[in-house]
Amino acid sequence: MSLTDRTKPTDVCLNTDLYELTMAQGFWESGLADAQGCFNAFFRENPFEGGYAVCCGVGQVAELVENFVFDDEDISYLSELEAPGGGPMFKPGFLEYLRDHHLDLTIHAVSEGEVVFPREPMVRVEGPVIDCQLVETALLNLVNFQTLVATKCARVVRAAEGHPVSDFGLRRAQGPDGGLAVARASYVAGASSTSNVLAGKIYGIPVFGTHAHSWVMAFGSELESFRAFAASSPKNCTLLVDTYDVHQGIKNAIVVAREMERAGERLAAIRIDSGDLARLSKEARLAFDEAGLPYIKIAVSNDLDEYTIQSLFAQGAPIDSFGVGTKLATCDPQPSLGGVYKLSAIRRDADGPWTPVIKLSEQAYKRTLPGIQRVLRYHDALGRPTGDLIVDDTVAHEGVAHRMVDILDPYRTYDLAGEPSGLLEKIVEGGRRTAPPEGIEAARQRCADALMRLDPAVTRFLNPQVYPVGLERGLAELLRNLAEEEGARSGRPTVA
Numbered sequence: 468m469s470l471t472d473r474t475k476p477t478d479v480c481l482n483t484d485l486y487e488l489t490m491a492q493g494f495w496e497s498g499l500a501d502a503q504g505c506f507n508a509f510f511r512e513n514p515f516e517g518g519y520a521v522c523c524g525v526g527q528v529a530e531l532v533e534n535f536v537f538d539d540e541d542i543s544y545l546s547e548l549e550a551p552g553g554g555p556m557f558k559p560g561f562l563e564y565l566r567d568h569h570l571d572l573t574i575h576a577v578s579e580g581e582v583v584f585p586r587e588p589m590v591r592v593e594g595p596v597i598d599c600q601l602v603e604t605a606l607l608n609l610v611n612f613q614t615l616v617a618t619k620c621a622r623v624v625r626a627a628e629g630h631p632v633s634d635f636g637l638r639r640a641q642g643p644d645g646g647l648a649v650a651r652a653s654y655v656a657g658a659s660s661t662s663n664v665l666a667g668k669i670y671g672i673p674v675f676g677t678h679a680h681s682w683v684m685a686f687g688s689e690l691e692s693f694r695a696f697a698a699s700s701p702k703n704c705t706l707l708v709d710t711y712d713v714h715q716g717i718k719n720a721i722v723v724a725r726e727m728e729r730a731g732e733r734l735a736a737i738r739i740d741s742g743d744l745a746r747l748s749k750e751a752r753l754a755f756d757e758a759g760l761p762y763i764k765i766a767v768s769n770d771l772d773e774y775t776i777q778s779l780f781a782q783g784a785p786i787d788s789f790g791v792g793t794k795l796a797t798c799d800p801q802p803s804l805g806g807v808y809k810l811s812a813i814r815r816d817a818d819g820p821w822t823p824v825i826k827l828s829e830q831a832y833k834r835t836l837p838g839i840q841r842v843l844r845y846h847d848a849l850g851r852p853t854g855d856l857i858v859d860d861t862v863a864h865e866g867v868a869h870r871m872v873d874i875l876d877p878y879r880t881y882d883l884a885g886e887p888s889g890l891l892e893k894i895v896e897g898g899r900r901t902a903p904p905e906g907i908e909a910a911r912q913r914c915a916d917a918l919m920r921l922d923p924a925v926t927r928f929l930n931p932q933v934y935p936v937g938l939e940r941g942l943a944e945l946l947r948n949l950a951e952e953e954g955a956r957s958g959r960p961t962v963a
């Protein structure tokens with residue numbers, strides 16, 4: 468992960484919200500340090516008004532847990548913190564407890580690159596409630612942003628219809644760490660390369676680049692600048708043709724391409740970064756073809772997103788590749804996923820029975836789901852997903868249940884077809900990863916496969932169909948009972 472890659476590993480434990488540490492101290496003091504909890508990370512709505520999300524960031528969770536250690540420097544910093552009302556924020560006994568404390572967690576997660584849907588657990592964390600709480604913020608920080616970026620990039624890649632998309636977002640990203648996360652998640656979601664060199668080094672993502680307008684402006688003329696770039700980077704030569712006038716830029720690119728041919732080299736591409744990209748790309752294509760240079764590719768950039776790219780192809784633009792920066796890195800127009808991490812079951816000790824719990828809300832869609840949840844994804848004969856069933860292992864259930872109950876409307880049921888398989892895999896047990904890191908290429912392949920199998924009605928941009936996610940009947944009944952009990956206790960009307 469980027470933080471542990473670039474700073475001392477133990478810094479991950481302070482990459483948290485203060486309240487996680489304050490609550491941990493409270494659990495420790497209340498004698499609840501050994502109580503066990505089960506938390507789920509999930510989101511409530513698909514981003515970008517789309518029909519799905521691409522799970523990302525979970526590939527770094529095991530590393531987070533293994534590196535979650537408070538060293539002397541961390542303890543010393545915490546010991547100096549003052550409470551607003553006076554006196555130390557943390558008690559010496561608690562800080563001694565934290566020193567060399569390791570997270571004794573077991574974690575199940577959806578594999579990176581897989582498609583996920585609202586309300587189903589993406590990550591399930593079990594273990595001492597104090598440890599579950601300590602890891603919350605850092606875990607959400609990894610999973611929320613990368614899932615958002617991966618989803619955005621999957622949309623851009625879909626619009627690009629197989630043409631390469633390069634992440635150009637670093638200069639517009641939310642800080643250095645944000646830029647790395649964007650490059651990583653974009654690659655998982657199908658981007659072919661990144662301009663971010665550090666991301667290339669850390670994650671092994673192919674790096675790609677052209678040149679800036681400043682390169683052209685630094686020379687006496689555009690032609691001179693193109694010649695100098697071709698001489699300097701003959702094997703990696705994409706010329707930016709829009710600094711002054713695109714028509715002249717195309718003519719200059721043809722001159723340089725011919726000179727390169729004479730020197731036994733080939734101009735790879737031009738890039739157009741302003742103006743009407745459909746019209747200019749058509750003119751460029753025609754000019755290169757007429758000049759006998761059909762191999763020169765056309766790359767474009769300039770505030771692109773999935774909608775602009777879709778529109779460019781609808782206009783018949785002969786574009787070969789895309790550089791996408793600002794709108795990818797900032798996940799325009801939705802800058803956050805809103806994923807949450809909620810307690811769903813507790814038990815007093817590690818051998819006792821789990822007690823499922825829920826949080827009620829005035830808004831039914833904000834009510835949480837109880838239990839030790841897992842997800843069964845059903846597939847048709849061709850391996851295409853047909854629906855996801857959330858099962859709770861604290862209640863009796865039918866195992867493979869073919870009927871599911873709508874999460875928000877208990878009177879609505881769906882019949883599931885096909886064969887189910889478990890969506891969550893164990894990635895951490897007793898605080899240790901259960902398998903070596905799988906690497907970014909495997910996640911990228913999984914994402915490509917998952918998106919290919921998903922119903923186009925779910926992946927379309929406009930009014931996508933809702934992918935069915937529902938509750939196994941035992942869980943639906945438990946939810947209704949708990950909501951009634953909690954409602955009666957709080958005097959609120961029952962929402963289930």
Ligand SMILES: Nc1ncnc2c1ncn2[C@@H]1O[C@H](COP(=O)(O)OP(=O)(O)OP(=O)(O)O)[C@@H](O)[C@H]1O
Pocket residue numbers: 740741742743744745746768769770771775778779782
């Ligand atoms: N043919 C097209 N159809 C749809 N959108 C386009 C087309 N050509 C360009 N765009 C998009 O329109 C937006 C604005 O382009 P515009 O031509 O105004 O920029 P510009 O004049 O090049 O400005 P600047 O030089 O400041 O970048 C950009 O997001 C660009 O990608």
Ligand SMILES: O=P(O)(O)OC[C@H]1O[C@H](OP(=O)(O)OP(=O)(O)O)[C@H](O)[C@@H]1O
Pocket residue numbers: 635636638639678679680681740768769770771790791792793794
């Ligand atoms: O448009 P985006 O999707 O955000 O892609 C990144 C942008 O960054 C560069 O512009 P910038 O003006 O920063 O530098 P330049 O002088 O090299 O064009 C590049 O030319 C792209 O337009």
Ligand SMILES: O=C(O)c1cccnc1
Pocket residue numbers: 635636638662675676677678679738790792
């Ligand atoms: O290499 C490029 O062309 C590039 C990289 C980052 C941002 N804009 C352009």
